[in-house]
Amino acid sequence: MGIEQLGSGAAVEMYRTMVTIRKFEEQVNQLYLSAIMPGLAHLYSGEEAVAVGVCSALTSEDYITSTHRGHGHCLAKGADVRLMFAELLGKADGYCGGKGGSMHIADQERNNLGANAIVGGSAGIATGAAFSAKKRQSGQVVACFFGEGALGQGILYEVMNMASLWKLPILYVCENNLYNEYTPYQEVTAGSILKRPEAFGIPVEDLDGQNVEEVYDAASRAVARARAGEGPTFLHCRTYRYQGHHVGDINRTYYRSREEEQLWRTERDPIQLWRTRLVAAGIADEALLDRIDREVEELVKDGVEFAKNAPYPDESEVATHVYA
Amino acid sequence: MSMPDTMLRETQESGRIITMGEAIREALAQEMRRDSRVFIIGEDVAEAGTPFKVLQGLVDEFGTDRVIDSPISEPGITGLGIGAAMTGLRPVVDIMFGDFLPLASDQIINQAAKVHYMSGGKLKVPLVIRTTLGATRRSAAQHSQSLHAIYSHIPGLKVAVPATPYDAKGLLIQAIRDDNPVIFFEDKMMYTVKGPVPEEPYVIPFGQAAIMQEGTDVTLVATSSMVYVALDAAKLLADQGISAEVINVRTTSPLDRDTLIRSAMKTTRAVVIDEGYQQYGVTAEIASVIAEGAFYYLDAPVKRLGAMDVPVPFSPPLEDLTVPTPERVVRVVQSLFNQ
Numbered sequence: 237m238g239i240e241q242l243g244s245g246a247a248v249e250m251y252r253t254m255v256t257i258r259k260f261e262e263q264v265n266q267l268y269l270s271a272i273m274p275g276l277a278h279l280y281s282g283e284e285a286v287a288v289g290v291c292s293a294l295t296s297e298d299y300i301t302s303t304h305r306g307h308g309h310c311l312a313k314g315a316d317v318r319l320m321f322a323e324l325l326g327k328a329d330g331y332c333g334g335k336g337g338s339m340h341i342a343d344q345e346r347n348n349l350g351a352n353a354i355v356g357g358s359a360g361i362a363t364g365a366a367f368s369a370k371k372r373q374s375g376q377v378v379a380c381f382f383g384e385g386a387l388g389q390g391i392l393y394e395v396m397n398m399a400s401l402w403k404l405p406i407l408y409v410c411e412n413n414l415y416n417e418y419t420p421y422q423e424v425t426a427g428s429i430l431k432r433p434e435a436f437g438i439p440v441e442d443l444d445g446q447n448v449e450e451v452y453d454a455a456s457r458a459v460a461r462a463r464a465g466e467g468p469t470f471l472h473c474r475t476y477r478y479q480g481h482h483v484g485d486i487n488r489t490y491y492r493s494r495e496e497e498q499l500w501r502t503e504r505d506p507i508q509l510w511r512t513r514l515v516a517a518g519i520a521d522e523a524l525l526d527r528i529d530r531e532v533e534e535l536v537k538d539g540v541e542f543a544k545n546a547p548y549p550d551e552s553e554v555a556t557h558v559y560a
Numbered sequence: 561m562s563m564p565d566t567m568l569r570e571t572q573e574s575g576r577i578i579t580m581g582e583a584i585r586e587a588l589a590q591e592m593r594r595d596s597r598v599f600i601i602g603e604d605v606a607e608a609g610t611p612f613k614v615l616q617g618l619v620d621e622f623g624t625d626r627v628i629d630s631p632i633s634e635p636g637i638t639g640l641g642i643g644a645a646m647t648g649l650r651p652v653v654d655i656m657f658g659d660f661l662p663l664a665s666d667q668i669i670n671q672a673a674k675v676h677y678m679s680g681g682k683l684k685v686p687l688v689i690r691t692t693l694g695a696t697r698r699s700a701a702q703h704s705q706s707l708h709a710i711y712s713h714i715p716g717l718k719v720a721v722p723a724t725p726y727d728a729k730g731l732l733i734q735a736i737r738d739d740n741p742v743i744f745f746e747d748k749m750m751y752t753v754k755g756p757v758p759e760e761p762y763v764i765p766f767g768q769a770a771i772m773q774e775g776t777d778v779t780l781v782a783t784s785s786m787v788y789v790a791l792d793a794a795k796l797l798a799d800q801g802i803s804a805e806v807i808n809v810r811t812t813s814p815l816d817r818d819t820l821i822r823s824a825m826k827t828t829r830a831v832v833i834d835e836g837y838q839q840y841g842v843t844a845e846i847a848s849v850i851a852e853g854a855f856y857y858l859d860a861p862v863k864r865l866g867a868m869d870v871p872v873p874f875s876p877p878l879e880d881l882t883v884p885t886p887e888r889v890v891r892v893v894q895s896l897f898n899q
Contacts, residue, residue, distance in 0.1 A: 299647065333680035342679040349646055350679060354670050360639010361671065367640055368647040371599070371625075391667075394636025401631075557681035558715050560739035 239449055244519045250292055250448055251514060252528050254284040254507050257308040259536045260317060261479075264307065264324065264338075267540070268483040274326055277338045280308030282478035285506035286411050287312035289451025290379050290471070293459050299347045299365045299378040301358035304339045305411075305477075306351030309381050314346045317535055321543035329546040333553060347376075356382060356389030359408075363395035366406035366468075377405045377462040379455070384412040384421045387429060393436075396468065400436040405462035407455060408433065408470045411445065413477040418491050433470035445473030446506040449513065476500040576759060581614045581751035583725035584690075587732040588615070588652065590761045592622055595650060598736060599626040601637055602654025602690075610656065612692075612751050638664035638689065642672050642741075645687040650736060655691040658707050658745060664689075665710075672741040673716030687741045688732075693721075694747040694785055694835055695872050695883050704872035704879075706784075706836040711743045712812040712845070718742045718766055719813040723787035725755035727810055730764030737763065747785040747835075767814035771823070775805035778829040778893050781820055781846055783809045786833040786884060793889035802893065812842055820846060821853035828859040829896045833884050838866025860896040865889060 239247055261281045267273035280287065283305075291300065291312035302309040310320060315331070323330025324338050331341050342350035349365060352358040362380030369376035386392055387410070399406050416424055430440045439461070441454040451473060458469035478501060480488050488497075514520040578586070592598045599622075600615065606629045609616030619627040630637045634655055641651040655661055661668065672685050693706035712719045718740050722728040728746065735742040772787060773794055782790040787808045794804035805823050809815070824830040830850045834842040843864030851862045868882040 301643075331680065332678060332682070335680050336678040340678040342675075342683055344679070344682040349643070350675065350683065352671075354666055357666065357671060360636060360667055361643035361646060363636075364640040364643020364645070364651075365647045366643075368644040368649045371644075372648060391633075391635040391639055394631065394633035395639060397631055397633070398636060398640060557677045557679075559718075560676050560681070560684045560686075 239513065239517055239519065242452065246292065247514060247519050248524070248528070250288050250452070251507070251510055251520070251525060252532065253288045253312055254448065254510065255529055255532045256317070256535065257284045257287065257311050258507060259532050260307060260311060260320070263536050263540055265479070265483055267324070272544070273324055275337060276482045276484060277324070278305040278482050279479040280305050282500065282506070283411055283413060283445065283475045284308055285448035285451055285510070286409065286445045286473045286475055287381070289448045290407065290409050290455040292452050293455035294377065294379060296346055298376050299349055299362070299369070301349045301362040301365070301378070301380050302351040303358070303381055303383060304351065304353045304355070305383065306339065306341060310341050310343060310348060310351070313343065313348045315341070315343050315348065317539035318542040321539040322546045325543045325546070326548065327543055327546035328549040328553070334549045335553070335557065356386035356392050358382070359386065359389070359392045359395050363399050363404060363406060366399060366404035367402065369405055370402070375463060377407065377459050379407045379409055381409045381411060384410055384425070384429070385416040387425060387432070388416070393432070396433060396436045396438060399468040400438050403465060403467035406468045407458045407462065408438070408468060410470065410472050411475055412472060413475050415477065415481070415491065417481045418485070420491060430472060438468050438470050440470045440472060442472045443474065445475030446504045446509060448506060448510050476504065576757060577754050578725055578757050579751060580725045580728050580746070580753045580755070581612065583729040583757045584614050584732060584746065585616070585618065586757070587729040589618060589621065591733055591736045592626060594761070597648065597650045598652065599628065599649065600652045600654060601628040601630050601641060603630055603632050603656055605629060605654050610654065612748060614751060634660050634663035635667050638667040639671065641687050641689070642667060642675070642685055645685045646675065646683050650686050652688045652690060652736065655689055657703050658691045658693045659702050659705050661691055661707055661711070668711065668717070668741070668743070669714050673714045676740070677716060684739050685741045686739045688735045688744055689742070690744045690746065692748040693745045694749050695867065695879060697749060698874065698876055698879065700874040701871035706745070706834070706867065708743070708745045708812055709836045709841045712842060716741070717813060718811065720744045720766065720811045721784040721809060722746065723782070723784055723808045723810070725753065725757045727764060727770070727808070729757050730762050731766070731810060733761055734763040734766060738766070745784065750785050764810065766811045767816050769810055769816035769819040770808040771819070772806040772808050773804070775803040775827065777803045777827055778831065778896065779805045779807060779823040779827045780831050780833060780889065781807045781809060782833040783812065783842060784835060786835055789884050789886050789889060790833050792886035793893070796886055796890050797893055802897070804893070809846070815846070815849065817849050817853060820850055824850045824854035824862070825857040828857055830858070830862045831889060831892050831896070832862065832864040833889060834866050835883060836866055837869050838864065839869045841866045863892045863896065865892055
């Protein structure tokens with residue numbers, strides 16, 4: 237596959253979506269620093285190629301489940317920037333009427349089954365959705381996103397066992413950003429990550445998570461396997477989290493060096509790498525990509541304004557939706 | 561467990577008598593025939609039909625695609641059930657012993673109970689978790705607990721505690737048709753209890769307690785098998801000239817507050833009996849509902865009788881000390897008349 241099969245339109249759209257995620261998260265950071273956003277947020281900056289590479293291989297009917305660091309997955313699955321910002325500010329117009337917030341955005345129209353604030357918490361839901369898709373013979377595939385921190389959660393292994401046993405149409409997408417919150421993952425992860433899914437008979441792809449083309453190609457292979465009834469695939473995406481674990485995590489030198497952060501930003505930035513690739517392949521020129529940057533800037537600004545002006549939920553909403 | 565005479569008389573009058581286990585199996589079979597989205601998943605549910613044999617025969621009719629033996633992975637099968645429920649199926653997850661629910665508690669408490677609310681009402685989890693409660697089976701501390709209070713504490717979950725075969729069938733069909741996660745607790749000592757059960761499918765709406773026996777002097781509120789303890793106690797009390805009204809709660813969430821309060825207003829005394837641990841338990845919640853709702857009508861404090869606040873011991877004479885008995889209920893009731 238690769239950029240040639242992808243088509244220039246799709247390749248440029250992938251760039252646009254990655255830039256949207258980056259600029260969205262920059263705005264979230266600003267909203268937090270200016271005390272407009274309640275609570276906290278876990279930013280996806282630096283990991284854009286994973287969400288975009290995987291979701292570009294899915295149809296709108298396919299499902300995803302997401303994590304506490306979930307804004308990128310939502311946007312890559314096609315979420316509306318306005319409704320996302322509104323949710324982040326706890327407003328009535330938000331995706332969940334303001335009841336979910338940053339860590340619980342769900343978008344049923346795009347079959348986003350929701351972000352999840354329990355590490356590994358959506359592994360069961362994702363596998364159940366895959367079970368359901370198979371049982372209903374719907375042809376749908378599920379992408380289950382989780383960080384390498386979820387490798388410490390038992391439920392992940394329970395459901396991978398079942399997914400392999402029953403050949404469920406699911407992609408387990410491990411975003412290895414190197415840190416379990418504030419702890420280098422090597423300090424808390426024994427043995428081989430790749431051999432874990434292999435032990436269940438699940439094929440593994442070990443990927444450069446900063447290379448959106450590589451992620452897209454692997455995800456496309458995994459989706460094809462899943463749709464053909466051949467079962468799950470585990471995608472190990474090596475990536476990097478530019479910011480702290482959450483927006484307030486400023487002093488990080490006790491767990492990682494500034495030099496390391498700088499190196500990933502300058503040498504391994506997924507957006508810059510894709511931009512260079514698009515220009516080199518003659519798919520887009522700098523002027524087009526600059527224009528996209530500006531359009532996205534406007535889109536995000538508009539989203540923030542929309543959210544700021546949106547009303548808070550009516551107090552009567554506090555007790556609705558407890559039961560269906 | 562003996563059935564009280566009053567119930568035996570009822571059953572003889574109303575036709576077909578089956579066991580609680582048969583009522584549960586019939587409810588599942590009828591709903592699976594009616595709705596192809598319903599399936600069962602759990603440990604040893606297919607050919608084995610569970611250790612209690614409640615599901616025996618279902619796999620012959622519905623096949624292993626719909627009666628699915630799972631690995632021993634309570635969090636995994638519960639999570640899988642939630643995801644399947646969110647995407648168009650109606651799973652019945654079998655958790656063999658209620659003592660194993662805590663393994664799956666993140667899935668139940670943080671996921672199933674909250675998905676609908678967190679999503680602003682967009683996503684639903686029409687999931688049933690069938691499990692067991694009840695001691696005196698000589699199964700010791702990890703196979704004998706009654707943990708329904710924990711799940712009744714969580715908004716977003718519904719909790720059923722059927723006492724009769726009639727309850728079991730009607731409440732289970734309601735649970736399967738309900739769009740919310742329901743934890744369905746069956747007393748594992750009651751699967752052979754017999755009672756009248758209509759053959760056709762029917763539902764018992766949640767939040768409707770049943771008055772098992774009317775009385776005038778004291779209200780005995782009970783859950784699950786404690787309903788039989790209360791009925792036996794009522795018989796002993798009748799010999800002493802005390803007329804007891806016995807209420808079967810049926811669902812602890814939602815709770816039928818009105819029926820409980822109205823009965824206590826009438827009788828002026830109430831005792832709550834439940835097999836869960838007494839501290840912070842179902843008895844505490846129900847007693848406070850009655851105390852708040854019927855305070856000015858009460859002639860005595862509301863009393864409660866739960867399981868002893870100890871891990872359930874193995875040794876039979878010790879285990880028997882931990883659960884409410886008719887004799888203990890009678891003593892508590894007598895104390896309300898000596899004040």
